Amino acid sequence: MYVDSDIIKNLQVKYGPMKQLKVLLHLLGGEKEVARAKLVDEGVGVDRMFHGYVGDVFQLAEPIHPRVWKAIVPQKMAGACKEDMVVLHGTGYSSCSWRVRIALALKGIPFKNVPVNLKTLSQKNEEFLRINPMGQVPALCIDGLVLTQSVAILEYLEESRPAHPLLPAGLRERALVRRIVETIASGIQPHQNFAGGTVPPGIPEKYKVAWEWEWGKMWIEKGFQGLEQMVKESSGKYCVGDAITLADVCLVPQVYNAKVAKVDMTAYPTLVKVNDALLELDAFRDTHPSLY
Ligand SMILES: N[C@@H](CCC(=O)N[C@@H](CS)C(=O)NCC(=O)O)C(=O)O
Missing domain, CATH: 1.20.1050.10 (Glutathione S-transferase Yfyf (Class Pi); Chain A, domain 2)
Structure with a gap:
């Protein structure tokens, strides 16, 4: 999964260095060097933590409990979906994503496009499933909400932004x-x-x-x-x-x-x-x- 700076900081605040490392390694599928590099980037002193520790215990035996996820992830989700941002998680050739792109364009709403690679099944990974539990594109972050289902999104855009109407009056x-x-x-x-x-x-x-x-x-x-x-x-x-x-x-x-x-x-x-x-x-x- 993609682990950003916010997640690493949350881990440390919540769990302290040892547990932070453990959960981080789990999130990164046991990739020790990636974990080390990420912690170094965040200015965390890693050598003592890694010494004699990572060798055997780095895989969590149990899946991460949803409560733990919640503790780590909310800031990330909120960060990705702030009130003043419009972010479309979509795929170029996906017709449902294109519907949303067209409506945003017709309504004159600028948006950031975050591509989701359907060929590598990115829509089914853990991180994306937290955005859309159906594991499908599109998902739209708008007004601080994460919306899914393209037609529901179109209706939301129409109701929240009635200028340039896309439903007739009659x-x-x-x-x-x-x-x-x-x-x-x-x-x-x-x-x-x-x-x-x-x-x-x-x-x-x-x-x-x-x-x-x-x-x-x-x-x-x-x-x-x-x-x-x-x-x-x-x-x-x-x-x-x-x-x-x-x-x-x-x-x-x-x-x-x-x-x-x-x-x-x-x-x-x-x-x-x-x-x-x-x-x-x-x-x-x-x-x-x-x-x-
Ligand atoms: N009813 C949904 C359908 C979404 C959908 O089927 N998305 C397709 C792309 S157009 C998709 O994500 N396919 C990959 C998959 O189902 O795993 C909507 O309108 O948003």
Whole structure:
């Protein structure tokens, strides 16, 4: 795990030098030299502590108790999520992360992007699970809160920052926006979330990746057949009328995924038209996966 200066200081204050070293070594997976370097960096005199001690006792027999975690970590979490900071933990090509980047851009909210590497399963490591217990991106630190679930994040942004609205004023139009959002966020994306999670038991290892791509493609195509009809009914320039809404925020990343999955988009002319119009706009272009 990433151990920063705050964590080391908390360890020392809480536990004194010996326990600090023990817990630190545990956090660092037993990497003695890394622990030593970190302590030296923090101005902690390490030689006496290491002498004759680290050899046998450096691995904690028990996992760290949640109470101990809490004692070490709150400052770090608070530090990472101060009132005046907006930090997005996301992945460039993740469609759910891109939704949030687009909304932040449309609302003119500057943010710091902290990349999470899905290929190395960083979203499942202990540190990230404390940010999002679902082990998925995105997570957004804003107003001192850690928010997860991209649609919940979009709704929060809309409610807390009503300028540049992304939901229409009319009740009917709002429902049209939400049905598109829901179709994408619940009806399509979860089935094509390429993380190994959709592969049923029994598929041999060497076919897993191919299986997942075919499965994802099938769900995107199935979903796009319905979505094409919906957007045809409600669109003007964009998904619902001529104003940009949360439906557009969700559409563009999903079309991007469809292209990655080699879906033949000629069957969905309305989706292509709206997607192309949206990709003309800075908020969509400047947050594109290729730039993150
Ligand atoms: N409903 C969640 C879905 C999040 C999700 O599926 N994220 C994907 C990337 S778009 C992910 O983290 N995949 C890796 C995994 O599930 O381990 C949301 O909208 O935030």
